[in-house]
Structures are given as C-alpha cells and as structure tokens.
Amino acid sequence: MEVMADRGDGPSVEGSAGMIAEIRAPGPRPLRLLEWKVSVGAAVQIGSVLALCAPLPPAPRPATAAPPPAASGASTRAQRAGPERKLKAERPGVVRELCVRPGQVIAPGGVLVRLEGCSHPVVMKGLCAECGQDLTQIRSKNGKQNVPLSTATVSMVHSVPELKVSSEQAEQLGREDQQRLHRNRKLVLMVDLDQTLIHTTEQHCQQMSNKGIFHFQLGRGEPMLHTRLRPHCKEFLEKIAKLYELHVFTFGSRLYAHTIAGTARVSLQGMILRVCSNS
Incomplete structure (x- = not known):
C-alpha cells in the first residue's frame, strides 16, 4: 500500500524525480517490524524486499472461560505473532526515510518508509540502469509530458550512443579522467x-x-x-x-x-x- 506525494514544483508524472511514495503497512492487522532489509539512500526496484514483519493477532475477546491449563509456552508464543512476512516495493525509487524502528508495532495504514522516485541517471536503450524501469513504457502511458523522465542527457560512449548519463554523472567521470591523467602524468x-x-x-x-x-x-x-x-x-x-x-x-x-x-x-x-x- 502506498500514497504518492509530489515534492516538486511541476505536475506529477510516474517515474519522475521528486515524487515521494509513502509505503504504508497493509491491513487489516497490526505489524511488528522485525528487520529492515534496506537503508537510507539505497536504490530499490519493483519487488525488492524492504523489511521483514510479523502480523500480530487481533485483540482478544472477553474471556468466557478459563484457558486450558495444558497450554504450553511455545503455543502461546505462536499465538502472539503470525509467520514472518516480507514487505516488497511496488515501485522503484531511492529510500529517503525509514519511519519505523525494528521491534516497533505499526497500525494498518501507518507509514513504514518513504521512497523518492528514481531520477534515472544512467539509461541504456530506454532502460534505467539504476532501477530497471522501462522509460519507453512510461512515455507511452503518460503521453506527451513536459516533465523530464530522466536526467540522463549526455552520451558518454561513442560506440554506444544509446547509453546516456546525467550531467552529474558525466562531471564525475570527467573528474575521474582528470585524476587518472594526473596520476599517469x-x-x-x-x-x-x-x-x-x-x-x-x-x-x-x-x-x-x-x-x-x-x-x-x-x-x-x-x-x-x-x-x-x-x-x-x-x-x-x-x-x-x-x-x-x-x-x-x-x-x-x-x-x-x-x-x-x-x-x-x-x-x-x-x-x-x-x-x-x-x-
């Protein structure tokens, strides 16, 4: 379950940078966060495991009879939490905020993590090398939009014109080339x-x-x-x-x-x- 929030100044376009997706806990039962599988700044793809959670049992009904004395500790623990559940990303992006700590219980609909839409800084033949998203499908779905889907506008490899990188990536590669030349004198x-x-x-x-x-x-x-x-x-x-x-x-x-x-x-x-x- 996710809610979209645009932090940019322009219209929202699926897959564009600046789009924040709030990944929320699915219902109908509360979840206990067991372990994060991602960290802040990590790039995730569709289907990437974000966290391991365990659903908690519903609130107990008023007791009408005393529980059987033969109930063991193991069965009691089994009733406290269900099996582990993997929470997966439904969209690509970059983790900007982890909103829950391990061991914390979160109610259905509570915000677990916030993802920022991938800026697609490296694109090869219409596919983002960071998140794997097919930008040609997004363009076909959204029609003609003024909002750029990717920051990759610089062709770096002469023999592969389909490979493009963002200006930031190009500047970084340029600095690395300069440093290499200095080392080699x-x-x-x-x-x-x-x-x-x-x-x-x-x-x-x-x-x-x-x-x-x-x-x-x-x-x-x-x-x-x-x-x-x-x-x-x-x-x-x-x-x-x-x-x-x-x-x-x-x-x-x-x-x-x-x-x-x-x-x-x-x-x-x-x-x-x-x-x-x-x-």
Missing part, C-alpha cells in the same frame, strides 16, 4: 585520422602494392574503400603514446570511424583509445 593529444594517420580512397590503383592497405565496405551495396597507413605511422604512435593519452577523431561517420579502428588496430597496436566522429 600525461596530457591528452588529439590526433586527426584522415589525411594525418591514414589515407582513404574509393579509387583503386592496380599498380598499388597491397602491403599495408585495408579493403572494406561500410555496408552492402556501398563502394569498396581502400585505406593505407602513412609511412612511419606505427613508429610515431609508439613514441608519442609514452607521453600522451591518444584520442583519435575523424569527420567521417560513426561506422567509418569504428571500422577503421577495428581494421587498423593490429597495425596501430591498440593505441586508438577513443575515436570521435561527426555523427
């Missing part, structure tokens, strides 16, 4: 790919030696491309890689960039660390 060197490290053409010369030339197509029906490393490219990269972290970029398409990176990786000895393109 290196700067970043941007190296152009075309007409600098390699030459690519659609024209094939029959008199041209095939040594060091890579032949490939970007797709069925596409023209055959011929790429050759410039002289002394390997020796240059071997020396410069000791001083810099190499970032190779091109104004070609994404597919072209990664085809070149994969095709020429052996000759470049894996020194193409990051390939950027205009698409």
